[in-house]
Amino acid sequence: MDKKIIIIGAGLSGLVTGYLLKKQGASVQILEANSRIGGRIFTKVNHKTPVELGATWLWKYNTGLIKLCNELDIELFEQKMDGDALFEAMSAHPPQRFNLPPNQEISYRIANGTSALIEKLADNIGHDFILLNEKVHEIQDQQTKLFVKTETNEFIADGVISTIPPRLLVNSVKFIPELSKDLVNTANETHTWMKDSIKFAVIYSSPFWRKEGLSGVGFSNVGPFTELYDHCTIQEDKFALMGFLNGALAELNHQQREEKVVTQLQKFFGEKALAYISYEEKVWRKESLTTIADHKFIFPHQNNGHEIYQNLFMDNKLYISGTETSKVYGGYMEGAIRRAQETCNQIKKDWLS
Numbered sequence: 001m002d003k004k005i006i007i008i009g010a011g012l013s014g015l016v017t018g019y020l021l022k023k024q025g026a027s028v029q030i031l032e033a034n035s036r037i038g039g040r041i042f043t044k045v046n047h048k049t050p051v052e053l054g055a056t057w058l059w060k061y062n063t064g065l066i067k068l069c070n071e072l073d074i075e076l077f078e079q080k081m082d083g084d085a086l087f088e089a090m091s092a093h094p095p096q097r098f099n100l101p102p103n104q105e106i107s108y109r110i111a112n113g114t115s116a117l118i119e120k121l122a123d124n125i126g127h128d129f130i131l132l133n134e135k136v137h138e139i140q141d142q143q144t145k146l147f148v149k150t151e152t153n154e155f156i157a158d159g160v161i162s163t164i165p166p167r168l169l170v171n172s173v174k175f176i177p178e179l180s181k182d183l184v185n186t187a188n189e190t191h192t193w194m195k196d197s198i199k200f201a202v203i204y205s206s207p208f209w210r211k212e213g214l215s216g217v218g219f220s221n222v223g224p225f226t227e228l229y230d231h232c233t234i235q236e237d238k239f240a241l242m243g244f245l246n247g248a249l250a251e252l253n254h255q256q257r258e259e260k261v262v263t264q265l266q267k268f269f270g271e272k273a274l275a276y277i278s279y280e281e282k283v284w285r286k287e288s289l290t291t292i293a294d295h296k297f298i299f300p301h302q303n304n305g306h307e308i309y310q311n312l313f314m315d316n317k318l319y320i321s322g323t324e325t326s327k328v329y330g331g332y333m334e335g336a337i338r339r340a341q342e343t344c345n346q347i348k349k350d351w352l353s
């Protein structure tokens with residue numbers, strides 16, 4: 001395949017697409033706006049403890065993801081759930097302790113963090129083919145080629161694959177000529193998974209909750225955290241709790257959220273919860289490379305995998321990909337992989353037949 005393909009975005013979709021196309025011998029360049037790869041996959045390492053501030057779990061029906069992990073020699077392990085859980089029904093009462101029923105659908109984590117998968121993909125593609133800090137802001141159709149402009153550079157390609165979430169794509173990239181109204185309207189009504197979430201993790205020197213027969217699992221109607229899980233490493237040598245905060249807390253600052261989380265952890269686990277090493281968080285609503293800053297309500301997964309994303313645009317040179325365009329498991333890591341495979345198959349069919 002002697003055509004040059006530009007992939008926009010070095011999240012899971014962009015990297016899997018690059019990995020598959022390179023295996024087919026294609027000439028690929030990935031343009032990533034951020035100073036890091038991974039997109040909504042972000043394992044932060046502090047005090048040598050990896051904590052997931054983006055995607056964390058996979059399930060046995062995620063067959064594409066499991067196959068990819070096997071191929072890249074990435075180890076998986078079960079989310080620890082054994083022990084009692086805590087439920088805070090209302091602010092006036094202490095959390096209630098209850099027995100978790102046996103897990104119907106086991107969640108798995110990626111050893112050393114989900115970013116290990118991202119790094120392995122990038123190693124296989126070759127880091128020279130992934131350009132960071134290249135935010136695409138214009139795509140121009142010029143007969144047989146597409147001109148892709150970033151703030152500092154201009155690239156020419158025979159084909160472009162966008163993996164930017166569709167709603168962000170149509171609101172942050174200028175297309176010359178303009179994209180069809182149908183596509184823009186559909187993209188504007190396409191949900192971006194987890195766009196409003198706030199993920200946090202608290203690192204400890206020991207898993208003190210386990211000694212008391214607790215799983216680290218907690219649920220709360222009160223907040224600020226609504227869900228909590230054990231987040232220790234596969235080696236069981238680094239210890240953390242990780243969870244989700246009520247989205248309304250995006251209005252507070254980091255320190256205010258930290259104070260509120262620690263106060264709630266004290267309610268759940270007592271004084272020991274106060275002796276933490278560090279508090280980490282990510283407010284995805286404020287991540288301008290994932291979502292646009294508005295509060296429009298779109299139903300979760302709405303228009304994910306919409307038929308319109310099966311079409312090609314800009315005279316058959318632009319492919320719109322990314323997890324939200326996948327008909328199956330759209331929004332999840334599995335959707336990103338399935339869609340990358342589909343896009344690569346389509347390119348093979350379009351360009352090699």
Ligand SMILES: Cc1cc2nc3c(=O)[nH]c(=O)nc-3n(C[C@H](O)[C@H](O)[C@H](O)COP(=O)(O)OP(=O)(O)OC[C@H]3O[C@@H](n4cnc5c(N)ncnc54)[C@H](O)[C@@H]3O)c2cc1C
Nearest residue numbers: 009011012013033039040055056057136194323331332333
């Ligand atoms: C908090 C949270 C928890 C999650 N938990 C899970 C989970 O447990 N299990 C699961 O399966 N999934 C989970 N997900 C979803 C999962 O992270 C996504 O399905 C997957 O990572 C999406 O990959 P993607 O490449 O399609 O999109 P993204 O990861 O969003 O990648 C898009 C890339 O495009 C880049 N970009 C944006 N604009 C431009 C531009 N103009 N020019 C160049 N580059 C640009 C971005 O920086 C980004 O790197 C979670 C997501 C979040 C945020």
